[in-house]
Every structure is written in C-alpha cells, then in structure tokens.
Amino acid sequence: MVEKAELHLHVLCSEIGERRVGSEANRKSTFYVESILKEVGWMTEVTQLSVIDWLSDGAMLKCDGRHFEVYSSHYSLGCAVAGELVAIDTVARLEREAIEDKIVLLHGEIASQQIAPKNFPFWNPDEHQYLISLLEKGNPRALVCATERNSAVAGGVYPFPLFEDGDFNIPSVYMKDTEGVNLLSYTGKTVELISKAKRIPETAFNVLARRGKLQGKKRIVITAHIDSKIGTPGAIDNATGVTVLLLLAELLKECNTDYSLELVFFNGEDYYGAPGQITYLKQNEGKMEEIALNINIDGAGYLEGKSCFSPFNLPEDMLDILHEVLWEASNLVEGKPWYQGDHSVFLQQGCPAIAVSSSWFIDNMDNQDITHTSKDNLSIVNYERVVECAQGIVALIEKL
C-alpha cells in the first residue's frame, strides 16, 4: 500500500504537477483516477463541468519612469490602461471617492482579507458583496491591490491576490504591501498598467465511483478535491487526499458493510467557483438525507505530527465508534474542528461529517507558509501516514 501511495503521488505531483481547474493537467489527473477506479472494478460516473482556464504572461506597472512589481490577479481579465492613481484604504473612503476611469490602489484595511468571489455559494459575507458592488458602480479602469501576509485566508501565499474571481470584470493586479507603500507617493499621477492575463473557456470533470445499490440504502460518501491552486503541485493539498481515495477503492472493494459507498473526486475546491461541488449538490437534490456520513480528506499525510480525524455533528453511536478506531490506531488522533474544506458542503446540508487531515496543519492554519505555494510538494509527504489514513477509514466503515 505504501508503494502504491508513492506511485499515485508521483503521477499526480511529478508527472502531472499543478492541477488547476481547466488545465490539461487537471483533465489528465481525472482520467488517471478514472482508469484506476475501473481497473479495481468500481462503477464510475464522470460529469463534465464548464469552467475557465486562466493564464498570464506577466504584469507591469509604471509611473514617472519607475517600475513596480505586480502580478496579475488570478482569473482576472487582462488590461493595457493608463489613468490617475487614487489610493483607497477603507470602505468609507471608497464610498465617497470618485473612481471612474481611475486606477485604484487598494491598500491597508480594505485589502486585509481576500474577497469572496461574487458567485461563491458556500461562504460570502455581505461586506464582501458590498465592496464589489461599490467598485463596480465606481467603474475604475483597473485595481492595484497591495496585500500583506495572511496565512489564515491565503494559505502561505504572500502577497495574495485580493480578488481571485472569474466573474468580477474589473481588471486587477496585486503587489506586496511594502511595494504599495512605495506606490502611495505617486497618488494623483498618471500610472500605466499592463496585465497580460486571459480567461479561456475549458472543461473539467468530477469523477464518482460507487459500490452497492443506492436504492433504499444509506450512503457513506468519501470525498477529496483533485484540483490544486495555481503555482503548486498540491501534494498535501490535495494529492494525498486523492491517493487515500484511490487506496480506499482497493481496500473497500471487499469491505463488509451495509452502507452503499461512494467515492467522489471533486473538482473546484481551490477555484473561484465550486463547480464540482455545486454540480454534485444538484445531482443529489432531495437525496442528501440518504447520506449517513461524509468523510472528506484534505491536507493529509504531512511528515510532521499525526493524522487527525475531526468529527462534525456525528450521532453518538458513530462518535463512539470513531473514538474506538482512533484508540486502536497509534498514529491517528481526534482533530479540532476546521471548516475550509468540502466537508462544509455536507455540513451545510445537515449531513454528519469527518474531516481527515494532518494535526500540524490544523494547529498552524493561521501561520504556516506552505499551503498553495511551491513548498507543498512531495518532499513534505510521509507515505506511511497516507496509508494510515486510508486504513483508519476502512476500520471505521467496517465497524459502522
């Protein structure tokens, strides 16, 4: 099993690499898991999703002969514009400032938190919607967003794109907060901005595998997202989760359980929309009560610390069984609750869930600098941990 885990992870992270939604690599990864599932003998179902791929050949910001280091905001439209620079640091300021045809530098408080994408269904604070509506009404030529380090919202990415939204049509770039301070003194002057970004309509796929008849039976749905962020091979986030699911396809083949089993490889957890998750909910409209339990794997297999199983709203008998399994497995512990994963999709529908991850990541969520960066590669994976997660899930399902 350890060798198999190593092989799957090598294919996903080294041969395929970055699996951003809409890319050829992303499609290769879904074809790969589908072929493994078929080999093992599961019934598979592949659902096509309409998505966009996004590419940038770089960005340039210039004023008075001085160049500033900027990056195209992921999924933003490109631009080649010039305009007067206006600096905005609070929403109150944005409410009263005229920004039509200007280039707006968003910095400080207003740029402290990544803004939820316009049409993101699972988490979307009113103040984010309001900020977007103010900007759209204001109609500037482009946005320059100066952002600080904020692991809690942007993984380890610094600077982070304030907007990561294929539905928001004001072109934007982002820069380090320190570079933003340099740019501030050019307020009122004409700046030139070029962002060579483009959106490309593409397809991606959800892959489902089933065992047992669905009719009249309660279902256990085991999930992992297969996509990665732009700029990372996504080893811990989430090739290890995909690998656990592939190992489960073998280990659960002969498993003795009354539940029907469903393995779901979601596409879109690290994308501005959640096309795979939304499509799955549509396919299961009126059928979510059939789901007795969701087990979602995201962030598993880190080399430091133990693997953790975090329970959410489990009925008492299920929780007792989980405790028994954790008690018997020396490298698995009960994890704290955390919500930035696909188990939240099930929780919002009233389904009990267990999130499988690495304790170290849950404990350091607010200050680690690995997630969503090139540091999230195979050198930080412990293959035994990956197998232990799969074995823990099998032990749980057999006892349930």
Ligand SMILES: [Zn+2]
């Ligand atoms: Zn993830």
